[in-house]
Structure formats: C-alpha cells, structure tokens
Amino acid sequence: MKQVVLASYAKGNPKASDFRVEDVGVPVAGEGELLLKTLYIAVDPLIRFSLDETVLSGTARMELGAPVIGPTVSQVVASNHADYEVGDFVEGRTGWAEYTLVAPDKSDYRGPPRKLDPALAPVSTALGALGGPGQTAYEGVVNVGRLNAGETIVISAAAGAVGSMAGQIAKALGGRAVGIAGGAAKCQGLLDLGFDAVADYKAPDFADQLKAALPEGADVYFENVGGEVTLQVLPLLKRGARMPMCGFIAYYGVGMEGPGPDHLPGFYRQIMAKGLEIKGFAGIFAGQKGLDDIAGWMKEGKITFAESFVDGIEAAPEAFASVFSGHSHLGKLLVRVAAEG
Ligand SMILES: NC(=O)c1ccc[n+]([C@@H]2O[C@H](COP(=O)([O-])OP(=O)(O)OC[C@H]3O[C@@H](n4cnc5c(N)ncnc54)[C@H](OP(=O)(O)O)[C@@H]3O)[C@@H](O)[C@H]2O)c1
Incomplete structure (x- = not known):
C-alpha cells in the first residue's frame, strides 16, 4: 500500500516536497484493533500547526518519517472490536495511508472513530457539512457570533469548507451573508450557494467591492484569514459587532509574530473604539445539536x-x-483514496 509521510518540517506555507509517498506492507489488525481502508482524506489547514519543528504547547508535533495524521473517512475491512463490523463507515483522525490500524479503546487525543450512517448523506460529508467544518461553522455563526435574523454577516475564506457552510447557516437563520473569496469563479460559486453578495480579495478593487457588498456595515465578522483582508473588513463593522475568531490562515506560514507589528495598532484601535467582541474558539464544537440542525437544513x-x-x-x-x-476548488477539498464498498 501507499502512505504519505512527513519528509521535512514546513517552513512558511507547506510545500508538496515537505512530504514523501512510500510503499509499505498492509498492517494486520491485532487484539482490539480495526483495519481501515481509507476512502477520503481532508487536507485541513489546521494540520499546518503540527508541521513546525518547534510547535506551540497543546499542539501535537508530527514525527519525521511517520504518516501525516488528519481527518479521514474510512471503511472497516477487519474488526477485532465488538462495536465495529466489517463494512462500517467511520470518520476519525488517522494516517494519510491507504490502510491504517486504529485501537478504539486506546485513549489518545484522537478518540474512537465515529460511525457514519450512509443513508443520511454521502459519507464524505462527515469531513465537511456533517463533520468538523460544519460544526465549526455552526459554532461560529450560532454560538459565538449569535447572528440574529435580519443581521449581516461577512465571512472570509468563504469558499472554503467552513466559510461555505457558515454562509448557508446564516441564510437558514434569516441573515444576510456576504462572502470574501479569491477569484471571480469562486465568488460566483458563493452566489450560487445563496450568498447575498461577494467580494473578490484578489481583485484590485477589492475595497470598493467590499464596501458595495456591505452598504450598512456588518453585525458579525466570521474571521478565517487575518492580514490585509481583515484590515479592509474592520472599518465596515458596526459598533458592537461580534467577531468569531475561527482561524487566521494568512499567518499560518509566518509564525506567531505575523508579518510585523504594523497591522496590530490599527486592529486594536478598531476593537477598542467600536467595543468589538472577539472570541476565539477551537475544538469547542457545536456537538450533536449542531449536526442535527445542519442535517435538518439539508433535508x-x-x-x-x-x-x-x-x-x-x-x-x-x-x-x-x-x-x-x-x-x-469550492467547498471542502478531499483526496479520494479508494472507492466505497
Ligand atoms: N477554530 C476551529 O476550531 C477551526 C476548525 C476548522 C478550521 N478552522 C480554520 O478555519 C479556516 C478555514 O478552514 P477550512 O477548513 O474552511 O479551509 P479550506 O476549505 O481549506 O479553505 C481555506 C481557504 O482559505 C483561503 N486562503 C488561504 N490562504 C489565504 C490568504 N493568505 N488570504 C486569504 N485567504 C486565504 C483559500 O481560499 P481562496 O481561494 O478564496 O483564497 C483557501 O481555499 C482556517 O483558518 C482554519 O484553520 C478553525
């Protein structure tokens, strides 16, 4: 089988050459273990946090030469565990490998694989709408952003897995959704998903596009990016706007200091002057209620x-x-490793 291992720790934004594809033997399930066939791999930006040689406390560092770990959907092909049968579909954090072993009772940060119901939706959605990105979007819009019907939310990285869900959840709640994405095609994709207005941050007239999309300002800024995009959004926030701080992908490759201190004074001034409420969230997911609400809206x-x-x-x-x-690509980008069944 093939597996993808970490060849070198990332410097700046990750490169394909930081990884290596290897041929190895298919492992055999021992006592209490499952052998999983990987169907889908989610290439999540947060994996970047584990690719530094020196990582922040609380982040697990990946080992050189070991398979990259991330969210996957798999099918059980051998089971030595009473709770799982051959053929079951599961979602969990496993290695980037065509086959992988997991021990559901072994307590580590990954937890036991979540069993999926293929009748509910395609199993790949466990990595998108009905998985971490869906729950993250729900948490940010509903619980942290507290979006009310009639209010306007502006979302950065809106064409990604989290952003595309956040906009649709906002619409389902009766809000007005404005998406920021790179390129005209992605912006059109957002309008097709039901966003009310869009702004292309790669266009030379981005600032004007954003102002036109937010004629009365925004009540909530769903922050995924940071940097220049955020500097354009801040002046357009209303007094007392909420800013769910979900991510800051523009800074992931440049270390925790960011590109320099020059952006921060203006940023903090806006927080102070407008009484903005900024709340970060990570891993505090919306739980089963979030997934049930999303499944209902899908129906x-x-x-x-x-x-x-x-x-x-x-x-x-x-x-x-x-x-x-x-x-x-629009929405959740997945690597399709094998066919289901
Ligand atoms: N807080 C949490 O618990 C949690 C959980 C999951 C994800 N997150 C965060 O949420 C954000 C979105 O995640 P996702 O899963 O939706 O990712 P995704 O589907 O991979 O989308 C990421 C998108 O970000 C945009 N982007 C990348 N670099 C950028 C830059 N320098 N400036 C502006 N846009 C840039 C790109 O879209 P364009 O083509 O439009 O540039 C890219 O496709 C990330 O920051 C991620 O780390 C947080």
Whole structure:
C-alpha cells in the first residue's frame, strides 16, 4: 500500500516536497484493533500547526518519517472490536495511508472513530457539512457570533469548507451573508450557494467591492484569514459587532509574530473604539445539536454540501499545499483514496 509521510518540517506555507509517498506492507489488525481502508482524506489547514519543528504547547508535533495524521473517512475491512463490523463507515483522525490500524479503546487525543450512517448523506460529508467544518461553522455563526435574523454577516475564506457552510447557516437563520473569496469563479460559486453578495480579495478593487457588498456595515465578522483582508473588513463593522475568531490562515506560514507589528495598532484601535467582541474558539464544537440542525437544513434544501475531489493518495501533498497557495476548488477539498464498498 501507499502512505504519505512527513519528509521535512514546513517552513512558511507547506510545500508538496515537505512530504514523501512510500510503499509499505498492509498492517494486520491485532487484539482490539480495526483495519481501515481509507476512502477520503481532508487536507485541513489546521494540520499546518503540527508541521513546525518547534510547535506551540497543546499542539501535537508530527514525527519525521511517520504518516501525516488528519481527518479521514474510512471503511472497516477487519474488526477485532465488538462495536465495529466489517463494512462500517467511520470518520476519525488517522494516517494519510491507504490502510491504517486504529485501537478504539486506546485513549489518545484522537478518540474512537465515529460511525457514519450512509443513508443520511454521502459519507464524505462527515469531513465537511456533517463533520468538523460544519460544526465549526455552526459554532461560529450560532454560538459565538449569535447572528440574529435580519443581521449581516461577512465571512472570509468563504469558499472554503467552513466559510461555505457558515454562509448557508446564516441564510437558514434569516441573515444576510456576504462572502470574501479569491477569484471571480469562486465568488460566483458563493452566489450560487445563496450568498447575498461577494467580494473578490484578489481583485484590485477589492475595497470598493467590499464596501458595495456591505452598504450598512456588518453585525458579525466570521474571521478565517487575518492580514490585509481583515484590515479592509474592520472599518465596515458596526459598533458592537461580534467577531468569531475561527482561524487566521494568512499567518499560518509566518509564525506567531505575523508579518510585523504594523497591522496590530490599527486592529486594536478598531476593537477598542467600536467595543468589538472577539472570541476565539477551537475544538469547542457545536456537538450533536449542531449536526442535527445542519442535517435538518439539508433535508429542507436550505443547505447543500459543497465538496471537491482530487484522486489518489499521491495527490495529497499537492492538494494540501494548494490550500495555502490558492486553488480553484469550492467547498471542502478531499483526496479520494479508494472507492466505497
Ligand atoms: N477554530 C476551529 O476550531 C477551526 C476548525 C476548522 C478550521 N478552522 C480554520 O478555519 C479556516 C478555514 O478552514 P477550512 O477548513 O474552511 O479551509 P479550506 O476549505 O481549506 O479553505 C481555506 C481557504 O482559505 C483561503 N486562503 C488561504 N490562504 C489565504 C490568504 N493568505 N488570504 C486569504 N485567504 C486565504 C483559500 O481560499 P481562496 O481561494 O478564496 O483564497 C483557501 O481555499 C482556517 O483558518 C482554519 O484553520 C478553525
């Protein structure tokens, strides 16, 4: 089988050459273990936090030469555990490998694999609309952003997995959703998903596009990016706006100091002058209530799941690097490793 291992710790934004594809033997399930066939790999930006040689406390560092760990959907092909049967679909954090072993009772930070119901929705959605990105979007819009019907939310990285869900959840709640994304095609994709207005941050007239999209300002800023995008958004926030701080992908490759202190004074001035409420959240997910609400909205046709695929595990390094360098995919980008069944 093939697996993708970490070849060198990332410097700046990750590159495909930070990884290596290897041929190894398929492992055999021992006592209490499952052998999983990987179907889908999610190339999540947060994996970047584990690729530094020196990592922040609380982040697990990946080992050189070991398979990259991240969110996957798999199918059980051998089970020595009473709770799982051959053929079950599961979602969990496993290695970027065509086959992988997990021990559901072994307590580590990953937890036991979550069993999936393929009748509810395609199992790949466990990595998108009905998984971490969906729950993150729900947490940010509903619990942290506290968006009310009639209010306006502006979302950065809106064409990504989290952002595309955040906008649709905002619409389902009766809000007005404005999305920021890179490129005209992605912006059109957001309008097709039901966003009310868009702004292309790669266009020379981004600032004007954003002002036109937010004629009365915004009540909530769903922050995924940081940097120049955020500096353009801040002046357009209303007094007392809420700012769920979900991510800051523009800074992931440049270390915790950011590109320099020059942006921060203006940023803090806006927080102070407008009494902005900024609240970070990580891993505090909306739980089953969030997933049930999203599944209900999907049934009512209020939310569609946006997913894009690239094929073969060898494509994982390039796909992951493209999350940071810009790609043309809408919604959750998944590596399709094997066919289901
Ligand atoms: N707090 C939490 O618990 C939590 C959980 C999951 C994710 N997150 C965070 O949420 C954010 C979105 O995650 P996701 O899963 O939706 O990712 P995703 O689907 O991979 O989308 C990421 C998108 O970010 C945009 N981007 C990348 N670099 C950028 C830059 N320098 N400036 C502006 N935009 C840039 C790109 O879209 P364009 O083509 O439009 O540039 C890219 O496709 C990330 O910051 C992630 O770390 C947080």
